[in-house]
Structure formats: C-alpha cells, structure tokens
Amino acid sequence: MRAAALEALLGDPGVPANPAGHRALLASDQAAALSPQAEALLDSFGMHREFVPRELGGRFDSADGLLRVMRPVFRRDVSLGMGYGMTTFMAASDVWMRGDERQRRRLGDLLLGGSKAAIAQHETAHTNDFVRNQISAVPVPGGGLSVTGTKPVVNNLHRADALVLFCRTGDHFPGGSQSALLLDPRELPADRYATERRPAAVGLRSCFFSGVRFDACPVPGEALLGEPGSGVATSLLSFQMSRTLMSALSVGAVDTSLRTAVLVDRRQGPGDTGTSPVDPQHTANTMAGAFVNLLLYDCLAVVATRALHLLPAETSVYSAAVKSLLPRVLVETMYELSTVLGSHLYTREGTVGVLQKHIRDVPVISLGHAGTVACQATIIPQLGQLASSSWFAQEEAPAALFRPNAPLPPFRYADLALASGRDSLSAALVATADILPGHGPVAAALRTMARHLVGELHDLRRRVLALPPLDGSHPVGPAWFALTDRYVLVLAAAAVLGVWRHNSDGPDPFLADPSWAAAALHRICRRLGTPPVDLPPQAMARVHQEVLARFGDRRSYDLHNTPLSG
DSSP, rough: HHHHHHHHOOTTTTSSTTTTHHHHHHHHHHHHSSOOOHHHHHHHHHGGGGGGGGGGGBBBBHHHHHHHHHHHHHHHHHIIIIIIIIIIHHHHHHHHOOHHHOOOOOOOHHHTTEEEEEEHHHHHHGOOOOTSEEEEOOOOOOOOEEEEEEEEETGGGGEEEEEHHHHHHHGTTTTOOOEEEEEOOGOTTTEEEEEEEOOSSSSSSTTEEEEEEEEEEOOGGGGGSTTOOOHHHHHHHHHHHHHHHHHHHEEEEEHHHHHHHHHHHHHHOOTTOSSSSHHHHHHHHHHHHHHHHHHHHHHHHHHHHHHHHHHHGHHHHHHHHHHHHHIIIIIIHHHHHHHHHGGGGGGHHHHHHHHHHHHHHHHHHGGGGGSHHHHHHHHHHHHHHHHTTTTTTSSSOOOOGGGGSSSSOOOOGGGOOOOOOOHHHHHHHHHHHHHHOOOSSHHHHHHHHHHHHHHHOOEEEEEEHSOOOTTTTOOOOHHHHHHHHHHHHHHHHHHHHHHHHHHSSSSOOHHHHHHHHHHHHHHHHHHTTOOOOOOOOOHHHHHHHHHHHHHHHHHSSSTTBOOHHH
C-alpha cells in the first residue's frame, strides 16, 4: 500500500511539469545536484521513516518492504534513490545491527527528524580492499580515540548528521584489527577534520561525493560501534543487506529502460527514416530478450531479499550471487536496449533521455566492495563445504521464498551469519526438475533444460571437490572464479524455476505460463555454453506479447507487475 501511494505521489514521470519527472531529474543530473523538489516530495511521503525500525518509531520491518517502497524512486532516478535514502540506510543498517541502545535511539531520532547519514568504507587506493584501511584509530591517555587518515569517496557527507566510519584499530583491542565508529561530523574539531568535494562522476552525477581527512582527530570512546575489533564482521554482515537491496533496486532502472525502448518503437511511423531500427524483428527480439533478462535477474533478487527473512544464515551466498550477476545481466541488457533507439540514444531530455542516464548510473552500483570480484571472494571460501555437505543433501527452500507477495516473518540482524554451509535454493532446482510436466513443446523444453541444469550442478560438485583445498598462503586459482560464475547461474536458474513453480496457480497468468521460465533457462544455458534444446518460438512470442501488454496497461516489468503512474 505504501509503494502504491508513493507511486501515485511521484506521478507520471513523462509529464514535463512533474518535479519528480524525467525532465526535472535530467536537469538535476546536468547540474550535478539532487532535485530539491523531488526530495521534498519524498519528505512529504515520510520516506525517511522507511529507514528506521518500527521499534524506534519508523516503518522498517522488512527488507522486502523497503525494496517495494524504494523501487518507484529507482525507476525514475538511481541518483535520487542513492542520495536521498539508500546511502543513509546503508550507514544506519550497521547501527541497527551493532549499536547499543543509546546509539540506536540517537540515530533513530536524527533520521526521523529528516537528517541524513553517511558511511565511509571505500578504499580506492587498495582496489576497495576495505581491510587495508587508510584510517587508523588509537586509544589516547584519559580515554577516547585519536583518528588519522583519509577516505577518498563518501556520499552525502556534506549534509550528514551521522557518519559510520570504518578504521584500523590494530592490536589495541582484542577480537580484530578493524573497528567501526559512529560519529557526529558537526562535533569534530575543524582543525582536525576536513572534507573536500570530488568532481562529479560520469554515473550518479547528482550525488555529492566528498573526500574526508582526519589529522589526530579526537573522538570519544563511546563512538565505538559494537565490540572493538568487530569491524570486518560488521562489514561482511551488513554487505548481505546492502548488496541484496541495491541489486534488487537496480531492476527499477532497467524496467524504465525497457519501457523507454518500447515507447520509441511505438512512436516510429511507417514513413520514419534515419532513426528507426533497420530490422523490426530485431527490435521485437531485443525487447523480449530484455524482459526475459529482467525477470531472470528479478527472480534471484527477490529470492535473495526474502532469504534475509526466511533463510538468513544462507544469505551471504545469495546476496553475493545476485550482486555478481548485476553487470553480466542488467548492464548488458541496457546496452542491448540502446540498439533499439537508433539516433534517439543521444537524446538528453524528456522520457527518452532518461535511458542514457540509467545506462550511466546502473554500472556504478556494481562497483566498490560489492563489485564482482568482492562477491566472488565471498562465495569461493564456501564452495568446498557446499559441495561436500549441502548440494543434493539439503532440504529445498520453503515455497514462501519464491512468492513475491507472501507474508514474511520479522527481520532480525542477529540471524545473519558469515557462512552456514547450507544452500536450500539449489535444492529447489533439484526438487522442481523431478516433478516438471512435459506437456506441450514449451513445457517439454523447460523440463529438459531443468534436468540439464541439475546435471550442471552435479558437474560443479565434482569439479569443486577435485580442486586442492584453499590455502590462505597462496593466491586463489582461476578455476575457483570460473566455477563460482557457473554456480551463480545455477542459483539464478533455481530461483526462476522456484518462482514459476510456486506461482503456477497464482493470480498472474503470465507468471503461471511456462514460456518466460523456459526463455530464462534457455538464456542461462546459453551463458553456460551448453543450451540442450532449441527454445520453441511460441515462448518468445508470448513474452513479447506481455511486453506490449504491460506497456499499454502501465504495469511494471518486474515480478510484482504493479500499476504505474506513467
């Protein structure tokens, strides 16, 4: 209900006078600043309350709920979604997880009052290896800490009333060499703390990025967030939330990009020359393929988001998997859609111009500590145990994991785990492949591909178990990265099959149709290099029909299939 209310409030983005419309947001992008009018709309909705837990007076009780509410914002502008809210939530999430009652209450009150928070974690000097921290904090006589060092890129710091800072604390505290601090930038001495704005980037131009420098800056001991030395564990656990949500929210931008491509295609007249695609069938195939990619990705994104509630101990794998898939599926899809626009691709204004902005913004989400290699590094140490004790032995995931609108239990940060050695999602692939019907060419193709992917999981298990055990004293070999990439695709296939199976008797006839699932599995098999069967042409014809129907009915292209304002 809140997501629908926000969609209505933000209005039709194609209306020129809409403060949250494409024209206004593109003007803000050109000015390298967030739109104050669009932020005022979000303020009037009370979006800042979505980032604060209910027990502290806010509305946050579900990762899935935050995803649903923030997607209308990301459909319009990734920069607005990041700059207004998700940067604040990523910082606050560490406090909700590790903070004491005083810290949680203080930050909750700040955010409920409309304040922003920032998080300083990036280490660009060390390829974003956050363990090689450029900032150190050492105890000082009489209590407190002295902080020294720099962070090169921090979003929203210029207007933050709270800063979550990750720093090295070395051997000064037991438990680990990294710690997190919760600071109030306004209380730091000006001669020991300084910020400097960074030039606007190619992507997320509207966001305000600063560098920050500490020079023996005194901070109180009570600024420590969680136990001293717990910074690495805090980061790895909070990445499960941030990676999952940012990955899932990216679907909103691709949704708009597909809608824009359909709009341009529908506007082409029979006498149009110079801008129309040469091959109309290529256009239809590209749009249908983009929709399949979006659904394929959204299946894993929704499953990973719901796993935060239903399978929190397994989320470290699923969050890393969906984030590593982002550049390979969503970024590629947006570039493919750009081929439909012809010379319209260079349009910088209005509804059509927003696609070029999304093409610049979405890849930025896949950078930093949540980049592909960082996500692979999360999965690789777990592959051996998964292969030896989980694959083909684990019970399959519950049906609620695959039903986008099913109720969820409350989310608890305490239930997250660094690793569990369990994978219920791949078990759903095995279980579903055993019961698939084979009536009709599309269903038969779906069954054949599902069984082929079960064979892929068998092969993965054999190859992982054949590798020498990981040794921290030697670099990880390339075979581990290749197998991880294949495993991520198998997880995506399991999510697709689970969503189709557990919604086959639901209210959405398209989700119940095997056409989209067969098309998605065919694309996964192609990425694996071994498509076992040709996709029946009626499958993509049904997908293209749905692309046009949702465009005409103004419904979203994601799994939720919700009404849109424009």
